[in-house]
Amino acid sequence: MKKHFLVTAGPTHEPLDPVRYLTNRSSGKMGYALAGAAAHEGHRVTLISGPCNLDVPDGVDYLPVETAAEMYHAVSRYIGKAQVAIFAAAVADYRPVNVPEQKIKKTGDTLTLELVKNPDILGSAREVFGFKGTLVGFAAETENVISNARGKLQRKGCDFVVANDVSRKDIGFDSSENEVTLVYAEHEVTLPKEDKYQLSLDIIEKALEV
Numbered sequence: 001m002k003k004h005f006l007v008t009a010g011p012t013h014e015p016l017d018p019v020r021y022l023t024n025r026s027s028g029k030m031g032y033a034l035a036g037a038a039a040h041e042g043h044r045v046t047l048i049s050g051p052c053n054l055d056v057p058d059g060v061d062y063l064p065v066e067t068a069a070e071m072y073h074a075v076s077r078y079i080g081k082a083q084v085a086i087f088a089a090a091v092a093d094y095r096p097v098n099v100p101e102q103k104i105k106k107t108g109d110t111l112t113l114e115l116v117k118n119p120d121i122l123g124s125a126r127e128v129f130g131f132k133g134t135l136v137g138f139a140a141e142t143e144n145v146i147s148n149a150r151g152k153l154q155r156k157g158c159d160f161v162v163a164n165d166v167s168r169k170d171i172g173f174d175s176s177e178n179e180v181t182l183v184y185a186e187h188e189v190t191l192p193k194e195d196k197y198q199l200s201l202d203i204i205e206k207a208l209e210v
């Protein structure tokens, strides 16, 4: 049966001043591959994406955003229409408290930034947005990959978490290949190393089995 997918992708940009921002290392490739694969399989797809240098896949409803706050509002508006939500965005955890209207000048030898926590978008899906569909999160870990991912699964109410070990140089980040483990509440499924499009088809299939 065809479903409506909501996918978040890419980094967010948190402005420091009119010319600078804080961000996360993310190409957006995984989220765009997921959105493209779901659309290619005939599903309806809403892609909510932070700034990326990627072509928007065919057949996808595309909603560009800049900041975590904008992504939060976009997800809160559109998640009610989806049956499957996959959160592949690398959202900045913090943003600057004050954003001056003018460029910050290099007057001192040190500069202290005060940051405030951004909303956890995935963590809001169940309790704040009331999402009842299939919820998939991502976990980029450098150690204790499975146990950290399972903690995330429980805290955020996911059906499964796609865990990848970002300490490995050959996969993840800018790479077009990835090797991940799907972490469920009671078990894990390790997928083979494959390109992000094939991996997307596997993740979509698993999401439709939940």
Ligand code: C5P
Residues within 6 Å of the ligand: 008, 068, 087, 088, 089, 090, 091, 092, 093, 118, 119, 120, 121, 122, 123, 136, 137, 138, 139, 140, 152
């Ligand atoms: O806790 P952590 O940020 O590592 O969790 C990663 C998962 O949570 C990813 O699926 C990411 O898209 C999502 N996330 C989010 N909003 C945030 C932070 C993370 O949706 N502010």
